[in-house]
Amino acid sequence: MYSPLIEESPGFLNLKKQVIDSGLCSLCGSCGLLCDKIEYRDFPSLREGTSCNITNGAKTCGTLGCCYDNCPMTSFSKKELESAFFGKEASDRDLGMYRKILSARSTDKEILNSAQNGGTITSLLINTLSGNSSDSKYKGAIVTRRGPAWIPTPFFASKPKELLLTTGSIYSRLPLSNQIRSLLREKHYLIFVGTGCQTTGVRRYQYNFLSKIPPESAHIFLIGVFCYENFPYPQFKAAIQEKSKTSINEIKKMDINKGKLVINTKDGTFLQYPIKEFNSIVPEACKLCTNFTAELADISVGSVGAKETWNTLIIRSDEGVEVVERAEDSGIIETTTKVSVETIRNIISRKRFLSEKIIEKRRAKDLYVPNFN
Ligand SMILES: Cc1cc2nc3c(=O)[nH]c(=O)nc-3n(C[C@H](O)[C@H](O)[C@H](O)COP(=O)(O)OP(=O)(O)OC[C@H]3O[C@@H](n4cnc5c(N)ncnc54)[C@H](O)[C@@H]3O)c2cc1C
Ligand code: SF4
Protein backbone atom coordinates (compact mmCIF):
# COMPACT_ATOMS: atom_id res chain seq x y z
CA MET A 1 0.00 0.00 0.00
CA TYR A 2 1.31 3.44 -0.70
CA SER A 3 0.34 7.00 -0.26
CA PRO A 4 1.99 9.42 -2.65
CA LEU A 5 3.70 12.46 -1.28
CA ILE A 6 2.16 15.56 -2.77
CA GLU A 7 4.24 18.57 -3.62
CA GLU A 8 3.45 22.01 -4.85
CA SER A 9 1.63 21.74 -8.17
CA PRO A 10 -0.30 23.99 -10.51
CA GLY A 11 -3.24 21.53 -10.31
CA PHE A 12 -6.27 20.81 -12.48
CA LEU A 13 -7.34 24.40 -13.14
CA ASN A 14 -4.04 25.08 -14.88
CA LEU A 15 -4.04 21.73 -16.64
CA LYS A 16 -7.45 22.60 -18.04
CA LYS A 17 -6.40 26.06 -19.12
CA GLN A 18 -2.95 25.28 -20.54
CA VAL A 19 -3.51 21.83 -22.03
CA ILE A 20 -7.12 20.69 -22.27
CA ASP A 21 -8.87 23.88 -23.38
CA SER A 22 -6.01 24.94 -25.65
CA GLY A 23 -6.17 21.76 -27.77
CA LEU A 24 -3.06 20.02 -26.44
CA CYS A 25 -4.70 17.10 -24.67
CA SER A 26 -3.89 13.71 -26.23
CA LEU A 27 -6.46 11.91 -24.03
CA CYS A 28 -3.73 9.66 -22.63
CA GLY A 29 -5.31 9.30 -19.19
CA SER A 30 -2.19 10.18 -17.22
CA CYS A 31 -3.85 12.99 -15.26
CA GLY A 32 -6.11 10.34 -13.72
CA LEU A 33 -3.20 8.19 -12.54
CA LEU A 34 -3.68 9.32 -8.98
CA CYS A 35 -6.99 11.09 -8.86
CA ASP A 36 -10.45 9.58 -9.14
CA LYS A 37 -12.05 13.01 -9.46
CA ILE A 38 -11.10 13.07 -13.13
CA GLU A 39 -13.27 11.34 -15.71
CA TYR A 40 -12.77 10.96 -19.45
CA ARG A 41 -15.21 11.51 -22.26
CA ASP A 42 -13.92 13.44 -25.28
CA PHE A 43 -11.59 15.15 -22.79
CA PRO A 44 -10.74 14.90 -19.09
CA SER A 45 -13.02 16.78 -16.73
CA LEU A 46 -13.88 16.81 -13.06
CA ARG A 47 -16.55 14.29 -12.17
CA GLU A 48 -19.92 15.85 -11.44
CA GLY A 49 -20.42 16.57 -7.79
CA THR A 50 -16.68 16.71 -7.03
CA SER A 51 -14.62 19.79 -6.63
CA CYS A 52 -10.94 20.15 -7.04
CA ASN A 53 -9.40 21.60 -3.92
CA ILE A 54 -6.14 22.80 -5.39
CA THR A 55 -5.41 26.16 -6.91
CA ASN A 56 -2.23 27.61 -8.29
CA GLY A 57 0.63 27.26 -5.85
CA ALA A 58 -1.26 25.28 -3.23
CA LYS A 59 0.81 22.76 -1.31
CA THR A 60 -1.81 20.06 -0.94
CA CYS A 61 -4.20 18.35 -3.24
CA GLY A 62 -6.69 16.58 -1.08
CA THR A 63 -5.03 13.26 -0.30
CA LEU A 64 -5.14 12.16 -3.88
CA GLY A 65 -2.33 13.38 -6.05
CA CYS A 66 -1.43 15.86 -8.75
CA CYS A 67 -2.81 15.56 -12.23
CA TYR A 68 -0.74 18.39 -13.69
CA ASP A 69 2.57 16.71 -12.86
CA ASN A 70 1.80 13.49 -14.72
CA CYS A 71 0.67 15.13 -17.95
CA PRO A 72 3.01 14.51 -20.92
CA MET A 73 1.97 17.88 -22.36
CA THR A 74 3.10 20.06 -19.46
CA SER A 75 6.77 21.05 -19.27
CA PHE A 76 9.26 18.60 -17.79
CA SER A 77 12.90 17.73 -18.23
CA LYS A 78 13.31 14.74 -20.52
CA LYS A 79 17.01 14.57 -19.59
CA GLU A 80 16.14 14.24 -15.93
CA LEU A 81 13.83 11.30 -16.65
CA GLU A 82 16.41 9.66 -18.93
CA SER A 83 19.03 9.87 -16.20
CA ALA A 84 16.61 8.51 -13.61
CA PHE A 85 15.39 5.54 -15.65
CA PHE A 86 18.23 4.75 -18.05
CA GLY A 87 21.23 5.87 -16.01
CA LYS A 88 22.25 8.65 -18.37
CA GLU A 89 20.97 11.30 -20.76
CA ALA A 90 20.45 10.33 -24.38
CA SER A 91 23.14 11.43 -26.79
CA ASP A 92 20.98 10.67 -29.82
CA ARG A 93 18.56 13.55 -30.28
CA ASP A 94 16.34 11.61 -32.72
CA LEU A 95 15.98 8.20 -31.11
CA GLY A 96 16.47 8.99 -27.44
CA MET A 97 18.42 6.75 -25.11
CA TYR A 98 18.93 3.19 -26.38
CA ARG A 99 21.07 0.18 -25.67
CA LYS A 100 20.26 -1.84 -28.79
CA ILE A 101 18.18 -1.49 -31.95
CA LEU A 102 16.98 -4.73 -33.52
CA SER A 103 14.49 -6.13 -35.96
CA ALA A 104 12.27 -8.76 -34.40
CA ARG A 105 9.29 -10.96 -35.02
CA SER A 106 7.32 -13.68 -33.34
CA THR A 107 7.98 -17.32 -34.15
CA ASP A 108 4.47 -18.28 -33.06
CA LYS A 109 2.04 -18.73 -35.99
CA GLU A 110 -1.05 -17.98 -33.92
CA ILE A 111 0.41 -14.64 -32.81
CA LEU A 112 1.65 -13.77 -36.31
CA ASN A 113 -1.78 -14.44 -37.81
CA SER A 114 -3.49 -11.74 -35.82
CA ALA A 115 -0.66 -9.32 -34.93
CA GLN A 116 -0.29 -5.89 -36.42
CA ASN A 117 3.22 -6.45 -37.76
CA GLY A 118 5.67 -9.04 -36.43
CA GLY A 119 3.76 -9.78 -33.21
CA THR A 120 6.79 -8.79 -31.15
CA ILE A 121 4.79 -6.92 -28.51
CA THR A 122 2.39 -9.79 -27.91
CA SER A 123 5.25 -12.29 -27.83
CA LEU A 124 7.21 -10.25 -25.28
CA LEU A 125 4.11 -9.91 -23.14
CA ILE A 126 3.26 -13.60 -23.29
CA ASN A 127 6.82 -14.61 -22.50
CA THR A 128 7.12 -12.17 -19.62
CA LEU A 129 3.81 -13.20 -18.06
CA SER A 130 4.34 -16.91 -18.55
CA GLY A 131 5.38 -19.11 -15.65
CA ASN A 132 8.48 -20.20 -17.59
CA SER A 133 9.99 -16.76 -17.46
CA SER A 134 11.89 -15.56 -14.43
CA ASP A 135 10.05 -12.30 -15.09
CA SER A 136 6.85 -13.83 -13.80
CA LYS A 137 6.83 -11.43 -10.85
CA TYR A 138 4.63 -9.43 -13.26
CA LYS A 139 0.99 -9.92 -12.41
CA GLY A 140 -0.43 -8.70 -15.69
CA ALA A 141 -0.35 -6.25 -18.58
CA ILE A 142 -2.44 -3.16 -19.24
CA VAL A 143 -3.12 -3.15 -22.97
CA THR A 144 -5.66 -1.93 -25.51
CA ARG A 145 -8.28 -4.26 -26.92
CA ARG A 146 -10.63 -3.77 -29.84
CA GLY A 147 -14.14 -3.27 -28.51
CA PRO A 148 -17.34 -3.37 -30.60
CA ALA A 149 -17.10 -1.15 -33.70
CA TRP A 150 -13.33 -0.74 -33.16
CA ILE A 151 -13.73 1.26 -29.94
CA PRO A 152 -10.29 1.23 -28.28
CA THR A 153 -10.85 -0.36 -24.89
CA PRO A 154 -8.50 -0.74 -21.92
CA PHE A 155 -7.87 -4.35 -20.96
CA PHE A 156 -6.00 -6.00 -18.11
CA ALA A 157 -4.50 -9.32 -19.16
CA SER A 158 -3.39 -11.44 -16.23
CA LYS A 159 -2.95 -14.69 -18.16
CA PRO A 160 -0.67 -15.11 -21.19
CA LYS A 161 -3.49 -16.60 -23.32
CA GLU A 162 -5.62 -13.47 -22.88
CA LEU A 163 -3.04 -11.52 -24.88
CA LEU A 164 -4.13 -13.25 -28.06
CA LEU A 165 -7.30 -11.13 -27.73
CA THR A 166 -5.34 -7.89 -27.73
CA THR A 167 -3.23 -8.08 -30.90
CA GLY A 168 -3.41 -5.39 -33.59
CA SER A 169 -3.34 -1.60 -33.68
CA ILE A 170 -6.39 0.59 -33.24
CA TYR A 171 -5.72 4.05 -34.62
CA SER A 172 -7.89 5.86 -32.09
CA ARG A 173 -6.86 7.38 -28.82
CA LEU A 174 -8.06 6.29 -25.40
CA PRO A 175 -7.38 7.17 -21.76
CA LEU A 176 -5.25 4.21 -20.66
CA SER A 177 -2.65 5.33 -18.12
CA ASN A 178 -5.35 5.93 -15.49
CA GLN A 179 -5.98 2.14 -15.43
CA ILE A 180 -2.80 1.85 -13.40
CA ARG A 181 -4.37 3.65 -10.42
CA SER A 182 -6.30 0.78 -8.91
CA LEU A 183 -4.35 -2.11 -10.46
CA LEU A 184 -0.95 -1.14 -9.11
CA ARG A 185 -2.18 -1.04 -5.54
CA GLU A 186 -3.34 -4.61 -5.82
CA LYS A 187 -0.81 -6.17 -8.20
CA HIS A 188 2.45 -4.27 -7.50
CA TYR A 189 4.21 -5.46 -10.70
CA LEU A 190 2.65 -4.44 -14.01
CA ILE A 191 3.50 -4.16 -17.69
CA PHE A 192 1.96 -1.25 -19.57
CA VAL A 193 1.74 -0.93 -23.38
CA GLY A 194 1.01 2.52 -24.75
CA THR A 195 1.86 5.33 -27.13
CA GLY A 196 4.60 7.90 -26.49
CA CYS A 197 2.31 10.25 -24.58
CA GLN A 198 0.86 7.46 -22.46
CA THR A 199 4.26 5.99 -21.55
CA THR A 200 5.65 9.47 -20.83
CA GLY A 201 2.75 10.19 -18.48
CA VAL A 202 3.45 6.93 -16.65
CA ARG A 203 7.17 7.76 -16.43
CA ARG A 204 6.38 11.15 -14.93
CA TYR A 205 4.16 9.42 -12.37
CA GLN A 206 6.91 6.91 -11.54
CA TYR A 207 9.44 9.71 -11.16
CA ASN A 208 7.26 12.12 -9.22
CA PHE A 209 5.45 9.69 -6.95
CA LEU A 210 6.55 6.04 -7.12
CA SER A 211 10.23 6.83 -6.61
CA LYS A 212 9.32 7.74 -3.06
CA ILE A 213 8.01 4.29 -2.16
CA PRO A 214 9.74 0.87 -2.07
CA PRO A 215 10.20 -0.46 -5.64
CA GLU A 216 8.85 -3.91 -4.74
CA SER A 217 5.45 -2.42 -3.97
CA ALA A 218 5.04 -0.60 -7.29
CA HIS A 219 6.94 -1.43 -10.45
CA ILE A 220 5.82 -0.80 -14.02
CA PHE A 221 7.62 -2.04 -17.14
CA LEU A 222 6.82 0.14 -20.16
CA ILE A 223 6.46 -0.99 -23.76
CA GLY A 224 5.93 1.95 -26.12
CA VAL A 225 4.50 1.81 -29.64
CA PHE A 226 5.85 4.12 -32.36
CA CYS A 227 3.17 6.69 -33.08
CA TYR A 228 3.06 9.35 -35.78
CA GLU A 229 -0.49 10.44 -34.98
CA ASN A 230 -3.66 9.09 -33.41
CA PHE A 231 -7.27 10.00 -34.06
CA PRO A 232 -10.29 10.84 -31.92
CA TYR A 233 -12.52 7.76 -32.23
CA PRO A 234 -15.83 9.39 -33.28
CA GLN A 235 -14.26 11.46 -36.06
CA PHE A 236 -12.08 8.59 -37.31
CA LYS A 237 -15.03 6.21 -37.44
CA ALA A 238 -17.15 8.77 -39.31
CA ALA A 239 -14.37 9.56 -41.82
CA ILE A 240 -13.68 5.88 -42.56
CA GLN A 241 -17.33 5.01 -43.00
CA GLU A 242 -17.91 7.99 -45.24
CA LYS A 243 -14.92 7.24 -47.48
CA SER A 244 -15.34 3.49 -47.69
CA LYS A 245 -19.17 3.45 -47.70
CA THR A 246 -18.67 0.46 -45.37
CA SER A 247 -19.72 -0.02 -41.77
CA ILE A 248 -16.72 -0.06 -39.45
CA ASN A 249 -18.04 -3.42 -38.19
CA GLU A 250 -17.14 -4.93 -41.57
CA ILE A 251 -13.46 -4.03 -41.19
CA LYS A 252 -11.07 -6.84 -40.28
CA LYS A 253 -7.76 -4.97 -40.12
CA MET A 254 -6.44 -1.43 -40.52
CA ASP A 255 -2.82 -0.48 -41.09
CA ILE A 256 -1.13 2.86 -41.59
CA ASN A 257 1.93 2.28 -43.69
CA LYS A 258 3.97 4.36 -46.15
CA GLY A 259 1.55 7.28 -46.01
CA LYS A 260 -1.58 5.19 -46.60
CA LEU A 261 -4.40 3.86 -44.48
CA VAL A 262 -4.96 0.32 -45.72
CA ILE A 263 -8.27 -1.32 -44.82
CA ASN A 264 -8.91 -5.03 -45.13
CA THR A 265 -12.61 -5.88 -44.93
CA LYS A 266 -14.15 -9.15 -43.73
CA ASP A 267 -15.23 -10.03 -47.29
CA GLY A 268 -11.62 -9.80 -48.49
CA THR A 269 -11.69 -6.32 -50.11
CA PHE A 270 -8.63 -4.08 -49.74
CA LEU A 271 -9.20 -0.34 -49.66
CA GLN A 272 -6.56 2.35 -49.29
CA TYR A 273 -6.53 6.10 -48.70
CA PRO A 274 -3.67 8.61 -48.44
CA ILE A 275 -3.40 9.30 -44.73
CA LYS A 276 -3.17 13.03 -45.46
CA GLU A 277 -6.90 12.89 -46.33
CA PHE A 278 -7.42 12.54 -42.57
CA ASN A 279 -5.32 15.60 -41.71
CA SER A 280 -8.27 17.69 -40.59
CA ILE A 281 -9.00 15.31 -37.72
CA VAL A 282 -5.41 14.97 -36.45
CA PRO A 283 -5.39 16.53 -32.97
CA GLU A 284 -3.08 19.48 -32.32
CA ALA A 285 -1.48 17.40 -29.55
CA CYS A 286 -0.22 14.90 -32.15
CA LYS A 287 0.98 17.68 -34.45
CA LEU A 288 3.04 19.19 -31.65
CA CYS A 289 4.33 15.85 -30.36
CA THR A 290 7.77 14.71 -31.55
CA ASN A 291 7.87 11.58 -29.42
CA PHE A 292 7.48 9.20 -32.38
CA THR A 293 9.45 6.34 -30.79
CA ALA A 294 8.11 6.57 -27.21
CA GLU A 295 11.51 7.66 -25.97
CA LEU A 296 10.92 7.03 -22.28
CA ALA A 297 9.65 3.45 -22.54
CA ASP A 298 11.83 0.48 -21.56
CA ILE A 299 11.32 -0.92 -25.05
CA SER A 300 9.78 0.78 -28.09
CA VAL A 301 8.24 -1.17 -30.95
CA GLY A 302 7.14 -0.13 -34.44
CA SER A 303 7.13 -1.23 -38.04
CA VAL A 304 9.06 1.63 -39.63
CA GLY A 305 12.66 0.62 -40.30
CA ALA A 306 11.89 -3.11 -40.44
CA LYS A 307 10.97 -5.48 -43.27
CA GLU A 308 7.29 -6.25 -43.93
CA THR A 309 5.86 -8.45 -41.13
CA TRP A 310 8.78 -7.61 -38.83
CA ASN A 311 9.14 -5.00 -36.09
CA THR A 312 11.78 -2.48 -35.17
CA LEU A 313 12.70 -2.81 -31.51
CA ILE A 314 14.47 -0.02 -29.63
CA ILE A 315 15.68 -1.37 -26.33
CA ARG A 316 16.40 1.42 -23.86
CA SER A 317 16.74 0.12 -20.29
CA ASP A 318 18.70 -2.73 -18.67
CA GLU A 319 15.43 -4.43 -17.85
CA GLY A 320 14.41 -4.00 -21.50
CA VAL A 321 17.57 -5.88 -22.55
CA GLU A 322 16.75 -8.70 -20.10
CA VAL A 323 13.14 -9.02 -21.27
CA VAL A 324 14.17 -9.25 -24.93
CA GLU A 325 17.03 -11.67 -24.25
CA ARG A 326 14.72 -13.95 -22.32
CA ALA A 327 12.24 -13.94 -25.22
CA GLU A 328 15.08 -14.78 -27.63
CA ASP A 329 16.28 -17.58 -25.35
CA SER A 330 12.83 -19.09 -25.07
CA GLY A 331 12.53 -19.00 -28.87
CA ILE A 332 9.29 -16.97 -28.97
CA ILE A 333 10.95 -14.22 -31.01
CA GLU A 334 13.71 -14.14 -33.60
CA THR A 335 15.85 -11.06 -34.13
CA THR A 336 18.29 -9.56 -36.63
CA THR A 337 20.32 -6.37 -36.57
CA LYS A 338 18.99 -5.20 -39.95
CA VAL A 339 17.14 -1.96 -39.26
CA SER A 340 16.85 1.10 -41.48
CA VAL A 341 17.52 3.69 -38.79
CA GLU A 342 17.63 6.40 -41.48
CA THR A 343 13.94 5.82 -42.27
CA ILE A 344 13.07 6.33 -38.61
CA ARG A 345 15.18 9.50 -38.45
CA ASN A 346 13.42 10.91 -41.55
CA ILE A 347 10.02 10.48 -39.93
CA ILE A 348 11.23 12.14 -36.76
CA SER A 349 12.54 15.15 -38.70
CA ARG A 350 9.19 15.44 -40.48
CA LYS A 351 7.44 15.43 -37.12
CA ARG A 352 9.86 18.00 -35.75
CA PHE A 353 9.26 20.31 -38.71
CA LEU A 354 5.50 20.09 -38.23
CA SER A 355 5.85 20.61 -34.49
CA GLU A 356 7.87 23.80 -34.96
CA LYS A 357 5.14 25.24 -37.16
CA ILE A 358 2.49 24.45 -34.56
CA ILE A 359 4.63 25.98 -31.81
CA GLU A 360 5.01 29.18 -33.84
CA LYS A 361 1.24 29.37 -34.33
CA ARG A 362 0.56 28.75 -30.66
CA ARG A 363 3.07 31.42 -29.62
CA ALA A 364 1.42 33.91 -31.99
CA LYS A 365 -1.92 33.19 -30.28
CA ASP A 366 -0.32 33.36 -26.82
CA LEU A 367 -1.21 29.72 -26.11
CA TYR A 368 0.74 27.45 -23.77
CA VAL A 369 3.86 25.83 -25.25
CA PRO A 370 5.48 23.09 -23.13
CA ASN A 371 9.24 22.78 -22.79
CA PHE A 372 10.81 19.32 -22.56
CA ASN A 373 14.48 20.30 -22.31
C1 LIG B 1 -2.15 4.85 -32.67
C2 LIG B 1 -0.97 4.10 -33.22
C3 LIG B 1 -0.16 4.70 -34.19
C4 LIG B 1 0.96 4.01 -34.68
N1 LIG B 1 1.74 4.62 -35.63
C5 LIG B 1 2.85 3.97 -36.07
C6 LIG B 1 3.70 4.58 -37.05
O1 LIG B 1 3.43 5.69 -37.52
N2 LIG B 1 4.82 3.90 -37.43
C7 LIG B 1 5.14 2.67 -36.91
O2 LIG B 1 6.18 2.09 -37.29
N3 LIG B 1 4.36 2.07 -36.00
C8 LIG B 1 3.23 2.69 -35.57
N4 LIG B 1 2.43 2.10 -34.63
C9 LIG B 1 2.86 0.81 -34.04
C10 LIG B 1 2.40 -0.39 -34.87
O3 LIG B 1 1.10 -0.22 -35.36
C11 LIG B 1 2.45 -1.66 -34.01
O4 LIG B 1 1.78 -1.45 -32.78
C12 LIG B 1 3.86 -2.06 -33.66
O5 LIG B 1 4.63 -2.20 -34.86
C13 LIG B 1 3.88 -3.37 -32.91
O6 LIG B 1 3.48 -4.40 -33.77
P1 LIG B 1 3.24 -5.86 -33.21
O7 LIG B 1 2.90 -6.76 -34.35
O8 LIG B 1 4.37 -6.24 -32.33
O9 LIG B 1 1.95 -5.62 -32.32
P2 LIG B 1 0.92 -6.65 -31.67
O10 LIG B 1 1.66 -7.84 -31.14
O11 LIG B 1 -0.19 -6.89 -32.63
O12 LIG B 1 0.39 -5.84 -30.44
C14 LIG B 1 -0.25 -4.61 -30.60
C15 LIG B 1 -0.25 -3.87 -29.29
O13 LIG B 1 -0.67 -2.53 -29.57
C16 LIG B 1 -1.45 -2.06 -28.51
N5 LIG B 1 -2.40 -1.05 -29.03
C17 LIG B 1 -3.33 -1.23 -30.02
N6 LIG B 1 -4.01 -0.09 -30.23
C18 LIG B 1 -3.54 0.81 -29.35
C19 LIG B 1 -3.86 2.17 -29.07
N7 LIG B 1 -4.82 2.84 -29.72
N8 LIG B 1 -3.18 2.81 -28.09
C20 LIG B 1 -2.21 2.14 -27.39
N9 LIG B 1 -1.85 0.86 -27.63
C21 LIG B 1 -2.50 0.20 -28.59
C22 LIG B 1 -2.16 -3.28 -27.94
O14 LIG B 1 -2.29 -3.11 -26.56
C23 LIG B 1 -1.23 -4.45 -28.27
O15 LIG B 1 -0.52 -4.86 -27.13
C24 LIG B 1 1.27 2.73 -34.17
C25 LIG B 1 0.45 2.13 -33.20
C26 LIG B 1 -0.65 2.81 -32.71
C27 LIG B 1 -1.52 2.18 -31.65
S1 SF4 C 1 -7.72 16.91 -6.65
FE1 SF4 C 1 -5.59 17.15 -7.31
S2 SF4 C 1 -5.18 15.50 -8.77
FE2 SF4 C 1 -7.40 15.67 -8.51
S3 SF4 C 1 -8.08 17.01 -10.13
FE3 SF4 C 1 -7.69 18.30 -8.38
S4 SF4 C 1 -5.54 18.97 -8.61
FE4 SF4 C 1 -5.86 17.24 -9.94
Ligand code: SF4
Ligand atom coordinates in the same frame (compact mmCIF):
# COMPACT_ATOMS: atom_id res chain seq x y z
S1 SF4 D 1 -2.54 13.91 -18.84
FE1 SF4 D 1 -3.17 13.20 -20.86
S2 SF4 D 1 -5.42 13.17 -20.69
FE2 SF4 D 1 -4.68 14.44 -19.03
S3 SF4 D 1 -4.68 16.54 -19.80
FE3 SF4 D 1 -2.62 15.71 -20.13
S4 SF4 D 1 -2.70 14.91 -22.22
FE4 SF4 D 1 -4.82 15.16 -21.55
Ligand code: SF4
Ligand atom coordinates in the same frame (compact mmCIF):
# COMPACT_ATOMS: atom_id res chain seq x y z
S1 SF4 E 1 1.43 11.41 -31.85
FE1 SF4 E 1 2.24 11.78 -29.80
S2 SF4 E 1 0.53 12.85 -28.74
FE2 SF4 E 1 -0.34 11.84 -30.54
S3 SF4 E 1 -1.05 9.88 -29.71
FE3 SF4 E 1 0.98 9.58 -30.63
S4 SF4 E 1 2.40 9.78 -28.90
FE4 SF4 E 1 0.43 10.66 -28.27
